[in-house]
Amino acid sequence: MTKTRTKKEPAHEPAHDAADEATYDAALVERIERALAERLDKTGYRHSLGTATMAQSLGTIYGVDAADCFVAGLLHDWDRCRTHKQLIKSAKKHGIKVTKVMRARPRLLHAHTGAAEVALAFPELEPQIIQAVKNHTVGSVPMSDLDKVVYIADMIEPGREFRKIQDFRERIGVDSLDDIFLRCYRQSLRHLIENDKVIHPNTFKVWNWLQLAMRDAAARDA
Ligand SMILES: [Fe+2]
Ligand SMILES: [Fe+2]
Numbered sequence: 001m002t003k004t005r006t007k008k009e010p011a012h013e014p015a016h017d018a019a020d021e022a023t024y025d026a027a028l029v030e031r032i033e034r035a036l037a038e039r040l041d042k043t044g045y046r047h048s049l050g051t052a053t054m055a056q057s058l059g060t061i062y063g064v065d066a067a068d069c070f071v072a073g074l075l076h077d078w079d080r081c082r083t084h085k086q087l088i089k090s091a092k093k094h095g096i097k098v099t100k101v102m103r104a105r106p107r108l109l110h111a112h113t114g115a116a117e118v119a120l121a122f123p124e125l126e127p128q129i130i131q132a133v134k135n136h137t138v139g140s141v142p143m144s145d146l147d148k149v150v151y152i153a154d155m156i157e158p159g160r161e162f163r164k165i166q167d168f169r170e171r172i173g174v175d176s177l178d179d180i181f182l183r184c185y186r187q188s189l190r191h192l193i194e195n196d197k198v199i200h201p202n203t204f205k206v207w208n209w210l211q212l213a214m215r216d217a218a219a220r221d222a
Pocket of ligand 2: 077
């Protein structure tokens with residue numbers, strides 16, 4: 001077990017008891033940060049730290065294990081700086097199917113290959129961390145709250161810039177985690193369509209899953 005429980009002052013009103021907040025061993029986090037600094041370029045490293053910090057805040061606000069959020073945020077772009085050729089090679093090595101869609105957008109593979117590599121590099125990490133790394137681009141059905149936190153943090157961490165990003169950030173702690181995730185996922189989908197990108201088929205599965213879940217929730221509340 002690589003986690004310890006520590007009492008920590010929350011940055012925002014937490015949805016759970018702050019006394020239960022867990023942190024990973026400082027030595028493990030340090031090892032991860034050192035490995036990332038070597039593996040990523042400066043921009044990627046800064047982005048990973050920003051995603052980790054944002055994910056940790058989201059975890060504290062929405063009652064998702066903040067230590068898992070931090071570590072998954074740190075690691076989510078483990079394979080971000082691999083070339084297309086390296087990604088395809090790594091996918092084959094790990095038995096990840098390289099479909100025609102993946103060949104059209106090899107960068108999509110970095111989430112899957114990154115998850116496989118992180119699992120090898122840090123076998124002490126719990127499976128939900130590996131899953132969040134794997135699900136940070138296209139996602140999957142279903143997605144855990146940790147997966148959603150990392151997805152959101154990746155999109156709106158302090159180093160990111162896109163039109164109206166401030167509107168997204170302002171909804172944190174106001175809207176539910178699901179609403180914020182849906183908003184981010186919609187933004188990604190819109191971007192893909194507006195830029196004539198090939199879209200991974202799982203994107204539509206996730207989109208429909210979100211829409212159906214929203215309808216089910218509305219029917220329950222009616
Ligand atoms: Fe990524
Ligand atoms: Fe990222």
